[in-house]
Amino acid sequence: MSLERESHYFAPASGPAYSGVLSRRVMAFVVDYLIVAILWVPAAVLLFFIGIATLGLAFLLYPVLYFIVAVFYFGLTMGGPAQASPGMRSMGIAIARTNGMPMDFFTAIAHLALFWLFNSIVTPLILLVGLFTDRKRLIHDFLVGTVVVRSDTL
Template sequence: MSIERDISSYAPNAGSPAYSGVLSRRVLAFLVDYLIIAILWVPAAVLLFFVGIATLGLAFFLYPVLYFIVAVFYFGFTMGGISQASLGMRSMGLRIVRTDGLRMDFLTAAVHLALFWLFNSVLTPLVLLVGLFTDRKRLLHDFLVGAVIVREEAV
């Protein structure tokens, strides 16, 4: 039994319309998601200010990483939630599917995000080139967590 056959039992086949236009939709979903995270960062920064005052300044060290903390919670709760998609992914009609048949959980979604940041910081926009040469338009971090991004209407 090949690995490809195992994957296809949970995710649509490679020739399926579920992967048509996925890369361009992922880029647009990324832009929408990071706009939402930037908007969520503002109340988080205000909340951290008051927490910092209450802790006599001990919480102020979180300001440099606050954007990343907000992003981890955002992606963890949206991609790891019921819809299995962030708000940007939902607006583009995308959903994440794990190749092992399990639902995406908070931790796996957070690891998916961390790997994306890691590969994007090393490969910058070249990270998208992998998707041009894979049959299911998967990127490196998708392979490592065992996930596939599919169009919602095709599933």
């Protein structure tokens, strides 16, 4: 990764790389979870037929199917070459690791799992952290070592 690209990740919070990132993240969240909800429907139909083939054993996955779909959706999109989910791309943001390495599938899953964990504990108040931190980072961004930037500044 070039030094020019890395410099955007460590730009001051008032710089163009981070302006409006927090509100764009909220909108990207809404778009992404609508897409996950839409993808859940064919996954549920597929699981129904797999359940028939496995004599009902696959039906045990129904309670966690939404989470399984979300894990693969975010792992493959945020951990892919675009470094952003479709919702993030529609809002013009991307995620990157602070050490300059590209996001991978497992880092994206860890980011998602920590988001779910902190959101279940602190509810949407987790977004308040972004108002008081530099680069608009949230708790799970600090723990995983990621930062969300505007993709038009990359």
